Amino acid sequence: MHHDMRERLRQTIDFFKQKGATSRENALSLDELGLPNVFEYFMDSPMGEHLPFQEVDGKYYLDEKRVDEYKEAPFPIPPMSRWARQTARVPKGYLRYRVLLLLKEKPMAGSEIMSRIEEETGGRYSPSPGSIYPLLKKLKESGLAEELPTIDGMKRYELTDMGHAFLEEQSGQFEKMKQRLSSGPLSVPPFLDLPDEIDYLRDSARRLFHALLAVTMELTDHPESEVAKKLESLMTEAAEEVERLLAELKS
Template sequence: MRIHQLHQQFCAKHERHERHGLHGGHHGHDHNEKGCMGGGKGRMRRERLFDANDIRLLILHFLSSNTAHGYELIKSIEAIAKGEYVPSPGIIYPNLSLLEEMGLITAVQSDSSKKAWMLTEEGHTSLAEQQDELSHVIARLESLGVLGDNRRIPEIQRAIHNFKIALNTKLGQTDLPKETLYSIIDTLDQAAKDIERS
């Protein structure tokens, strides 16, 4: 079964328990942070590059071959994106806990004091059913890495630097005529179109 379907079932069960008073307030707050409850501070922020389901898929993917700590999962995702995207511990660890409660991963003994994780049979099955989605997520990560490589080209860096200086210098002037501002806007819009079409 796909992760988002399992997640919906898990959250529905949690909400039933909440209605019947089977969980205390603190436990409910934990699940709110995992995206189960609608609205409020617990809602997953949509401005993130990857949503919670993407992150859970990546976690299952990396755990399918080896056990790993949360920090190792963060570094694995960062490596594919070549440093252009690094998920925070506040994204990884709540989703690890959620995946464990959903029965897709389990904690294992580790040589260090850190908690390590591995896939369960259900986790392998769920991951196998979502290979297309996983491929898209990994492709997006890899595209960020390519973006980072291109941004590091010296000529690109120089051009971006010169652009920022020119724009900031002009916009920093007091009493800038409206005609100049409109001209700057037109130039920026045209530059964006030219880049898109190149």
């Protein structure tokens, strides 16, 4: 499967070149590129930050400077492996958004931010030090946050006036991001706070998520396949059965 996914991404790189979408000025929409919506799904995931594509105002282009870097990268890409183990969809830009909100509450250190996000997502998303600390540095350099004097060995950051203004200006965009965290074409219920006796449901949900992701990717290349109709019937039956079980629990 890893080979198939790498080959698919290589084909997408060639496709962008053929379309001439190789610079910010020549960015194209999904419709103009003729790409399926699943491409946007991947770009919105943490994996998207490590692919050689860039998004600008809802359009996409190939960043040729990152192509060689991508070709030499191990596969599956580390962030992709981590993301595939999570049942939550984490949109691109979510981390910056969440860090800014946390700093708005109170000054925090990188380790405190990582622990807080992992706790809030029930362990489904745990940002790495390699993500948090470079981000804090960028927020500081951009004037959105400032570093406080070290106390008890902890280097904490707090939001600046510019950071508060930025959050206010971007509130609409961030609200859309919050909605996309809990919805989307392939999002999966988080199954948080399950008793130990039924924690196995988490693994079943993850398996279902991976299967749906894989079959959806294949169907983008074979939209005329009878598999799509069979899949629709199967998912409808499954949804009806789950709804029946829900009614049984509530009765």
